[in-house]
Amino acid sequence: MSRPPVFSSLRRNSLAAALIALQVAVTLAVLCNALFIIRQRAAEGHSLSGVRDEGDVFAVDIRWHGATAQIPSRERTDLAALRSLPQVTDAVASIDHPLGGPTLGFTITLHPEQPDSLVQSVVYPVDDHGIDTLGLRLIAGRNFGADQINDWSYSSGLPESIAGVIVTQALANRLDPQGHALGQIATLSPGPITAPIIGIVARLQSTPNAENSPLEQQSLLWPALWVDPRGFYIVRARPGEVGAAMNAVRTKLYEIDRQRLIMSMQTLTQARRDAYRGDRAIAELMGAISAILVIVTSFGILGLTSYWVAQRRRQIGIRRALGATRGAILRYYQTENLLIVGAGAIAGVVFAVAANLWLLRSVALSRLPLLYPLVGVAAMLLVGQLAVLWPALRAAAVPPAIATRAV
């Protein structure tokens, strides 16, 4: 019933209606892609480090000073003391942690005579407490024995051979696609160093922000006590006692002696937040811009419709006088809005796909799932209806008596 006046009125205001529709289209296109980028970034920020309960694990950044020859025995004292703290379940010394900075790189292969078979990997020197402290899942083979651990640092040079290495599942599959890496002899370079693969862990992130590179999960554990002047203690606290454990560790270490500086102490959750700060910032800015867009568009709809209502007060009054109900007037504006926003939304889906195709090339975004434009269309229709509600209610409130007055 209310269709014909809607169409004829839209024709008369076709340009303004087209401007609204175009706004809706651009907003929809940006919104879909922005939300998609935000989702992707957020997913990267939740990469699987392989570390169980990151919030319970913290890294203590250590600098030793004084004679380097003393470091191994001092570290043993430290680690023994840390492991016996009531708030701590386990602790290990290493070069860095999976959410820290750049780490130690080695190439590894099962076929040293074939240069093409060399695979990049990131090395974590740890002793037999490494797997438990980090909470890695050992899916095949065994852990290092306490007697297989040698001291190692940047300056101590490379050993000729080591008792074994534990690799990630991803690395094992790269080394032997048939899945028989366990037990084979691996050759590591520089060196060369030979070692059997004695264990496989499910996951261990090599370095943050490597999500799209093959390096992401190519890490290995190396049986060593890391005794360099620069290194980390990685400590696992009892669940929920991380704050107390950090205080206890600091107190304990200073109680033992002051031969080392504690540069910083942070949980892996905090480290993750730092490592992915750029990603999160981009996601936040995208979110802010999307919100601004939606607000601007809805105010545009609100402003224009209010204006139309003000302009048509007399006509509305005449319609009311001729018997149109308040509901009919309300529906009139809602229908009008639905038509304009609907047309814009359809164009917007086309824009969104076009923008996505462009982003595919420029920022390696993947293809937009159909869900996003669909949700976007629904959201735009809803925003349109909400924006039009107030002016439409005002229109419905126009008294029929206004028809009898001259303007």
Place this chain on the structure above:
Amino acid sequence: MFAYYFDLALRSLRQNVVLTALMIIAIGVGIGASMTMLTIFRAASGDPIPQKSAQLFNVQIDSYGPQPGVPLAPDFLPYRLDYIDALALMRAHRAPRQVAMYPISVDIAPPDSQRDPVQANGHATYGDFFPMFDVPFEYGGSWGSAEDQSHAPVVVLTRRLNDQLFGGADSVGRTVTIEGDAYRVMGVMQTWRPTPPFYDLGSGGGRYTADDEFFLPFARAIDQHWRTAGGFGCPSRAGIIRGWDGMLTSPCVWIALWVELPTAGSAAQYRAFLHNYADSQRQSGRFNWPARVALRDVSQWLDYNHVVPPALTTLTGVSFAVLIVCLLNAAGLMLAKFMARIGSVALRRALGATRPAIYAQCLMEAAMIGVAGAIVGIGLSETGLITCRRVLPDDFAILTHLRTGDILIALLLAVFSALAAGLYPIWRTSRVAYGAALTGQ
């Protein structure tokens, strides 16, 4: 006349304060969003050495060759040079100035103090580094080619490290202990932070901040067997590397090489020389693939390294989409407003106002909206930048403040876009058939 139009516009704007405010806010938000992102984008993509960026060239050689099984772009070239190529090009000395460099990380201590050593990042390079990159000195200066050739234990400190070690005093001629050996201080740099640190990207901590604290001769660092603290990549033919000498003779890349070529002619000559060098390596059997080289100036090098994160480019594009939406918004509102004024325009036309006069009156109104929008927009940009400085990591957010030029651009953009948005409505308004409009048709 101007004052009269101004007064008319003001009356009209006051007639519907809400609509006027909506238009101003729409333009303001659009300008604010786009100027904020544009400023950040420009800060991220700025020229770190504008006076010389077209004369400084990074050298790349295809020392990898085909890499079966490794997904590489067809135009991939190693980002750095291996030791053999770097040394050969330094010895050839075909450019007025050339420097090889690699990042190192060492312990430094003042010998005359019981204080603890500090760990510092720096570069092993050649004395030409400083004149080549216009590095300003606080005290002393760079070392010369004699020190380069004699592998001398000399060092140039940054102001920050000099403050730390010598309390900011003129330390030229004094010694510091680096990894146990005494090094004579040749010079202390003034604060020098090219942004981004184009000369060796990715060797520092962050993308946009050089954290170099010292520089010392390249040959000396090689003598000391100091490994690179930066990127180290190997082609598959490198195979297993044995020891320090094995690394020097390997095709693994870890050295950055820059040349200064003052004229286009000298750049072309050097490019030809480089190609010939790579080709001679093929003829001698070291490379068994066709010669491929690249000589990129500073801005080309930054592009090639994607120094501006692609996501930031996207964000800037999105912010301009916001501007477009805001302008469409303002245009729609302005259209509604002018169309509703047809009655009063018709009256004015009937009383003798010419069409140009109507144009001028309406344009004045649109321009006023534009100016007001620009003022709101500049305010919003400043707010946006303050927020971004808080949200973005430090390496993105340095240098993000609005420049005077930006303010002018924002003003022009706002006024121009308000006029553009008003153009069609104004045209429609001034075309009104006033006879019909007046009789209430």
